[in-house]
Each structure stands twice: as C-alpha cells, then as structure tokens.
Amino acid sequence: METAEQARVEAVRELGLLDTPPEERFDRVVRLAQQFFDVATVAVNLIDDDRLFVKSAVGFESGGSLPRDNSFCPLTIDTQQTLVVSDARNDADWADHPFVTGDPKVRFYAATPLAGPNGQVVGALCMVDREPRELSSSDRALLDDLAGWVETELAADADAVQAKEIQRRLLPRKAPEVLGYDIAGRCQPAYHVGGDYYDWHLLDDTMLQVTVADVMGKGLPAAVIAAGLRTAMRVTSRAHTLMEAVRRTAEGLQDDFGDSGTFATMFTARLRPQQGHLEYVDAGHGLAVLVSPGSPTRQLASRDLPLGAQPGSLWTSNEARLEHGDTLIAVSDGLLDAFSDPVEAVRAAEQLVASASSADEMADRILAAAARAPLADDLTAVVVCRENA
Template sequence: MLDVLHGGSEERFDRITRMAQALFGVSAAAVTLVTDSVQVHKSQHGPMALGDGPRETAFCDHTIRDATTLVVEDATADERFSHFPSVTGSPHIRFYAGHPLTGAGGHRVGALCLVDENPRTFTDAEQDMLAELASWVQRELDRTAELDSAARVQRALLPRCVPTVAGYEVAGMCMPAGSVGGDFFDWYHSPDGHLVLTLADVMGKGLPASIIMATVRAVMRSTTRDGDPGHALTEAAATLHDDLERTGRLVTLCHAQLDPARNELRYADAGHGLMLLVRADGTAHRPESGGLPLGVLADQTWTESVVHLEPGDTALAFSDGLLDLYDGTLDSLEQIAEVVRDCVDATHLIDRFTVLARRLGVRVDDVTVVAVRRES
C-alpha cells in the first residue's frame, strides 16, 4: 500500500543510507522492505553490493519480528543466520544491525540496516544513533502513506463519468506533478439542462494547493448551478476571497456553460487565459480572456463571453502544465492545435495528452485539460 517497492531508488532514502554508511563505517547501509515472500533493497550505499532475495534467508525477516534493534555481531557464530547464503557465500556478511520500520497501520514492513564483512561490537550509543536515523526513514514512509491517502481523496473529487450531451463529445484529464496537486476540473448538468464546466489552477503545488483546490471546488459547486458564468464566478469569488487572502493563494479559473440547443459555450475567465478554439477547417485562435485571478480583489466582477460552436469545432481549456509538455511558452499553442486537428474525437484528444504527460516522466507542474467537441 505504500507503493514504494518498485519505483527504484529515491534520493529521500539514499541520503539517509549514505549518511549511515559514513557514520558507522560499515561496508553497506540499506533501507530494506519485506513482503510476504521477498526482501527488497529500496536504497543501499557502500562498497558491499546487497541483492534482493527470499524472505526466509533475510536478516530483516528477523528484525521485523520485534520493535527493537536487532544486532548480530558475528553471523557465523549465530545459529539463526550462519547457514544463510549471504553469510556462507557472497557478500559474506558477518556483522548486521537493523532497526525496524512500520507502515501506516503499525505493521513492521522493513528496516534500516548496517552490514559488514567483519564481525564487530555495537554499543548502546550506536544503537540509539541507528534508531534515530531509522526515525528519519520512518517519517518518509509516513509521508508516503499520507500523500497516498490524499491522492485517493483528490482523485475521488474528479468527475467519475463522462457527461452525455446530445451532439457533443466531452472529455477531461488531470495529472498532478506529485502525489497531489492544485489543478482540478469539474462538470455537471445544471437544472436548465446546460452542462456546467470548470477548470482551475491553484497557485502552488502539493498538499497546501490541494486543500485550497478542494475548497474552491466545493464553493464552485454550491454557488454556480444557476445564472450566467460571469455572475456565478463573481459570487463564488466573493465567498472565497477571505480564505484565499489569509492563505496567500491565487486561483486562475475558467468557468463555462455549454448550451447544446444554441450550440453556444458561454464562459467567464478569471486570469486563466488558456483556452483554444480549433475550428473544423483547422484554423485555431484563443478566445478572449479577461479579469483577474480569484484572491486579488474582494470586489472583482467578471462578465461572460460567448463562443459559437459549429460542427467539428473543438474548444479546449487547459492549465499551464500542458504548455510545459512542449516548450513552456505560448509558442507551443500551435503544436497543441495540431494535436487537436489530428484527433478523431474528444476522448482521443485527451488520451494523446495523457500519453504525452506520462512519457515525459517527471513533470514540473500539474497537467489538466478539458475538451468539448461538437460532433460533425
């Protein structure tokens, strides 16, 4: 559940094993994780190379059976370990010391351990230092569990199904740069049958931005079901202003209503400015934007603008993280428009951007896109 087994080495653990190896002068220091059948080295540092292997012949299998530090001063003289392949053969471990690590549920899941090819004593003071270093690893594991839980909550706040709108295709995606982020998109049907769409980008990243994101989403949902987008955005901004001012956050936001009977997309823009209209004939332009972001002025108002959608037209709203998948500037809008021209429908378009974001690997910003396409 910690989702740290197969992601390769991570600097947050590597810096601790480097410190431990240098501090104790051992052949290797490692962060190990123990599953029901194998031991995995999440991080290791030192001239001795440690390999993953079966749990039953792993020192750490014994470490996790108790809450205290396990010390083996000479493995060849300890009947519990003298037959282990890592003792009788390479890497010829003689000394071992390990302090257990626990998961969020209190289960012991691994250890911070030290190994050496020579037997040695390990004082109470050294055990205390190892336990202190292990507490640093523990905090990282706790942070992983916390972020994973927050990520599940944030994913649950995104739309769970694609809305049905006669004559239109609608699709969206949101990929945070880390476990959680400050972007979101939302859609739902209003009482008058219009489709209400929102895309927002909270200044900042991580947990603080995600908390503000959830607040903005809740307010937008509660205050924007009726009325034109400009009025709805003005009302929501007034509700949010004190919270945004106290937390020092700004929010850029695009809020729209799709009227399928009139084939109109009515929208209000709060400092976002990242919309693209690609016509069926291939021409592309940015619809006008206006107004400041939420959180700047308490009495700011917004007015609505209207885009008429012809058959085959696609309206795209996105966060600036999409630009970062290219050169990070508005010059990449033409490349984004070319992707729109190349896609057969809104779902295909969103899939293309999702694949591009995943292929990039490490992202510096959240990537969020909403596409509305009138069927040909």
Template sequence: MSDAGAAQGRDADGSDDESVDAQDAERLEERRVAAVERLQLVDTPAEERFDRITRVARELFNVPIAEINLINDQDQFTKSPQYGGSGAKRHRTESFCDITIQRPGLLVVPDATKDDRFSWRDVVTSDQHIRFYAGRPLSLGEDLRVGTLCIVDTEPHELDEEELRLFEEMGLWAERELLADIDIDRAADVQRGFLPGGQPCPPEYAVAGVSLPHGGVGGDFHTWTATDDGFEFTVADVMGKGTAGAILATDVRAAFLARVGGDVGRTVTEVNAQVAQDLATTGSFATLVHARVDRAGRLDYADAGHGLTIIVRTDGGVERLDSTGLPIGILDDGVWTTLQTEIAPGETLVVCTDGVLDLFDGTLDSLDGVARLVTAGGGPAAIVERLVALSDTQQRSDDLTAVVITRAG
C-alpha cells in the same frame, strides 16, 4: 572619540559594531544567494506560470514593461518575460532591482530623473528613457529577498493606495510560484475519485478530460455537470503543498458544484468569497476557468488568471480566450465578469493547465502544439489519448489537466 564614546562603539567582546554588522550582512547575503541557487531558476527558459503574472501586471498597471527578476551574487536574471534576441542577464549593479532587494517593502520611483540613486544610470539617460519604476521584493522567508516583481514605464507615474495594494498582491502571487519550486511535488489527486466520467452533455457535443498528477498527489482538477440546456465545466490549478493542495482543490471543487446554474462570473466571485480565507491562510491561490455551453453553441465563461483556453475554428484558426480577472484567493473582494463566444459546428474547445504546456516548450506557443493535436482528428477522446501518450514520453514537473469539447459538425 572619547573613551566613553569608544566604549559605546564596541561590543562586550571588544569588536566594532560596524564590523559585526558587516559580518551579519555578509552572512545574510550568502544565505540569500544560496536561496536563489536552491530555486534552480537562473538560466532556465520562459515558463507560462511566470509570464502570466507579468502579463497581468502590464495590463493592470497599464505599463509597457513588467518583469520577474532573480538576483544572485553577480547578475540579475530576468525570468519573465524573456525576449528573443536580447540577453536575460545583466550585472546586478546596473539594475534598479538591486536596490529593491536591499530593504523590505515596495520601492516606488515616480520619476527617476529626480532620484539621485537612479538619475545617472544608463537606462535613465540613454534611449531606454526609464522614468517610472516600482519594485516589490520577492522573499523566501527569513528575510531572504531573492528577486523582484517590477513594473517600468518611460513616463513618470504615481501609484495610488489601491494600486499599491494590487501590486503587493501581485508580488505575493509571484512569491507563491517561487515557493512552489522548493516543494515541486506539491499538489493533490485526493479528488481523483471525484473526477467526472461519462458524457454530461447533449448529443450536439462530445467531451473528454484528463487529470494526471505530477507525483502521488496533485492540485489540478476538472469537473463537469449536465444542465437543462447544455452543461457546465470547471478546470482549475490550485497551488498548494502536498496533501494541503489536495484538500484545497476539493474545497474549491465542492464550492463550484454547489452553484450549478448561476451566472458563471458571479459564481467565480461567490466561490472566491467562500474560499479566499482558506487559500490565504495556507498561502495558496487557484487559477481556473468556469464555463457553461448551451445546445446552440453559446459559451459563457469566466477566467480567473488562467488564460489557457483555445477554440480551434473550422478554418483551422486558433482563438485564445481572454482572462477576466486575477486568480481566486488573491483578493477577498475580487469580482469576475462573464464573457461570451460561440463554438460553431465542427469546432473544438480545449482548456488545459500548465502541465500541458510542459509537454511542448512551456510557453504560450505550446497552445499551437495543442491545436495540432486537435487538427489530427478523432474527437475529444482521441485528443486526450494523444496528450497522455505525449506525457508518457516526457519528464513532467507539474500536474496536467485538460478538457476537450467538440461540437458536432
């Protein structure tokens, strides 16, 4: 190298550019690993709030595998989903996601056999037969990419522009859940005084509800309103921080109460259009169920990424109602559909939030525990009392809301 070239290759203090870059990279990696540790999620059990994201991703992109992975200094830990009998950890150098976190933006591998970074890896050449991979790095700000949301298939794939946009939005959802762990005392019971009381429904039904914030404030809410032939109700979990979450929850609640009587799917669509900008500006979103029950037992409902509604049937069977779209606040132009089912005489419907799952094992299997509280009898008020009593015996890390509706037998 010439003297001029050597001079260009050094900083003013005489250090090599490459050495400085390496030091910067090392410091950034130390901060990144510290951010992973600050989340305190590695080696923790499954949680429905993360499983919900991977479940929706599998359905949206029609792939067999969707995961949320966290990567520390040595390992990749799969936070969601966690399969019984298989390890949730692998060495990070064996994973596609280790490449994903090395740069911002989506990493899409349409066919791993044609990509030199991946074609030689065991997951491609072995019986796992991985072909398609797409990964979205999950960041905690300041370029600290702590993990990924990824989707995987055994067949080659391409993602079109709309799918890429949706995948980016799903990544934002996952990031917001991670950020919630840094300020777990978020949420708001600013609307505590707005919680409904009394019986909004005709004599064919009994209803009871509860909203318990984790801390002094909480972002869950429930509301119900009488209609000419029955009643409407909403159960929502608004993601936010501190009093901001409370303000947003009040905003969402008011938007629903202003639209009583319309088609429930269209109502969710209209509420999203009204509040999406507010939610996006504050980095928030809301999962919710909005529904109407008539006197004959017909239930019309729309589920915005919530998925925590069950009906305990007269034969003891438990039916979980499907989600009909993403949470509100994810897409400005999202559309939600209305689904129908029936609550027969003697049957009980329960809608709850993640905090109820925390009273059991934190997964969807917890809904079986909720169903057992229902089958113990006594009607909605007694069921809510059991939930509150169970909550009083445990340390909760989330707000808890439930609405219980029983049709007279």
C-alpha cells in the same frame, strides 16, 4: 477478522512504494549512514508478505526483491526493536544462515524498524558489513535518528496517497451525453499530487458547465482546497450567474486560501449546446483555446486574477461560440512543460484537432505529449468537440 500481519502488509502496500525506482530522498539517508558508520552496505528495505523490497541501498543494488525468509530484516519486523548482530559467525542464531556461510559473507548486521504513518512497522533501515563490530549507545541513537528521517519521508508518501484519493474522487466518472457533442477529460498526477481537477455537470436541459482548475501547491492541502473549490462551484452555480458563482466560491474559500498562502487558477464555461453559445470566466488560468478549422485559433483568456489572490476581486464574463466542427480545449499548466513557448502549444492544439478522430483520442494524445518531458506538475485536459452538422 484481519490479523496483525495482514494489517501490517496492507500498510506497506498503501505506501505505494513497492516496485518503484530509487529516490534521492531515501538515497541520501543510506549514503550518510554509510559514511557515518563506515560499513559496506546500507539499505532501506520494505517487508511485504513474502519478500523484502530494497527501496534504496548503497553497496547493494536498489529496486530488487529477496525472498522474505532469506533475509535478516524480518526479525526486526517481528520484534519491532533494533537488532544488532556483532559477529554473525559467532552467533548461534545466525552462524548457519546462507548469507553468513556464503555470499555476501555477512559478519555484522544492524537494523532498526521503520514505522509507517499509522504506526505499523513496514520495513527496516539496515547496515551490513563483512567485518565484526560493535555499536555504542551513541551509534544506536544515530541509527534511530536516521530511521526517523526515513519515517518522515514515508509519512509524506501517505499524505500523497491521501491526496491522490481525494483527487480521484473529484473527477467525473464518465463524460456527459450531450447531443451533437463529443466530450472527454483526463487528469494525470505528477509524483507529488497537486490540486488539479476538472468537472462538468448539466445545470438544466439546456446548459452544460465545464470547469478546469489548478490550486497552486502540492500534496494533501492543495487537494483538500480543490475539493472545496469543486463543491462550492457546483453549489453556487445552481442558482447564480457564472460570474456570481465564481465570486461566491472565491469569497467562501478566501480563509482557506489565506491560511494556506495559496490561490487557484480556473477556467469555467457554460455551453448552450443547441446554439453553441459559450459563456466563460477565466480566473488567471489562460490555458483554454477554441480551435476552429479554417479560422485563427482563439485563446479564451482574461486579465482577471486567480481565486484567492486578492480578497474582494471580481471576475468578468466573456462570450464565444462553438460552430460545427469547433473544439474547446482547456488544460492545466502541467502541459507547458512539454512546449518551449505558447505559440508551439497552440500549433500542437491545431494539429491535434485536425488529426484526431475523437475527444478521447485528443485527451489521450495531450497526456502522451506531456509524457515526453519530465512531469513536474499535474496535467489536466478537457476537450469539448462540436460535431459537424
């Protein structure tokens, strides 16, 4: 049976913040606390099973860890109450502590526990000074308010963790085995998870459907809509034309789009592998290209609107053909951060097809190219290569 402490430690780890760099959203809180209370050090600390991780601090180095038994904060975790030590040298419980008798020569310590989204105490917002002092009732209220601010940010992290898990479950576990084709897909979340996804499935023995979509927005709401979009496309595609499947999907999710004030761009295509025939619908996406060695690269785009942009919209079907040696590449707009303009991106796609040896290598190199710039959005890439005859 899981103990209370095991459940607490699991809650800490589920935040996904241990051993991560400092972040401005937490740094801002500790800077304000230092200004308000005029103390030497303020820190947001997370308490793991055997260590204290300094997520954010002023007056002390962030990003490091201390043995749990050497720090003050675990007592705040144990009591789940605000702890104030006005003068550690005159406090029987703390006078012999190595941080009091030696560096950093702590005299004053105050901390309030930080609860995670599920109510478990995961850390503490603490203040340290080398001079003794008292905290008034208004000071304690202010410290509690600042701790509440940190807890709001921790809740946002839990939302992101849930979104990441939803997003992970949307993705295919492996590429389909289609004779004469090499297929790969990748999805790299940014720090804030959005609604990217890709999917592929065989409608029958003669047709493969591939989809790349991007729900505008961040976090759990976008991920939930992406999950609904994937399910609706899979269900409607079984019995309807591609255009009708897109229309029915948009119609079924219109309330969700309206309530959330968002929309989704999507590129979806049906490939008949033996003939290389490609039917596609571009719903405001515009980020799919057909690279044919020796021929101009073709952008597979249209003027059709994204899903959810306007109720009652219709989408058109277009056609293309994958000859032997051709490659279809569809990405999300996260890739645009890596290129100064679309022409540069097309040239990069052509160079990629000419130099990579497999669809997996192409997909990996697309993500690597995007990693050279700060990733402000999720990045998704699907590559479908028709092998040479």
